[in-house]
Amino acid sequence: MRTIGVAAILAALSLPALSADLTPGDFRALLAESDATVVLRSLDEASWNAFLTHVEAGDRGWIDLVPLLAAGTDAGTSESLVITLSRALRANPQGVLSVLASSSYAASDICVDNEIEISTLDAVRLIDEALVKVAGVLDPALSQVRNECIYALSDARIAALI
Incomplete structure (x- = not known):
């Protein structure tokens, strides 16, 4: 993993072609020097889309x-x-469940059908896929x-079918 100084990372953020190349370590270095709001405001669209x-x-x-950046979000970035x-x-159901377990995110917000303008059949298929993956997480x-x-995914499945 490459090591980049905070100044170099901030400089990279001013160049859209380079900013999308940030690594998780780069983000952690930025967050160690600035709060999440400043870091998020410094990202260009390419960086944000690459992150997502x-x-x-x-x-x-x-x-x-995600939990480290969540504190600096506005309504739009929070929804994203x-x-x-x-x-x-x-x-990665285990990774997402770990975030849910250690942050202020609620299962009722994350474990739902968040797809936009898809058919009922596609929504149910995606929910079923998530249900199977989540049920397979056996970490006590x-x-x-x-x-x-x-439970939230089951409720979302029923809501999609109604």
């Missing part, structure tokens, strides 16, 4: 950054994080949040 793409893909290093964590359930430390998520 990594989280949605289930990369644990990126998922673990919730939707992205919801989608990440299918890629995550059992309570896993069960909360299963």
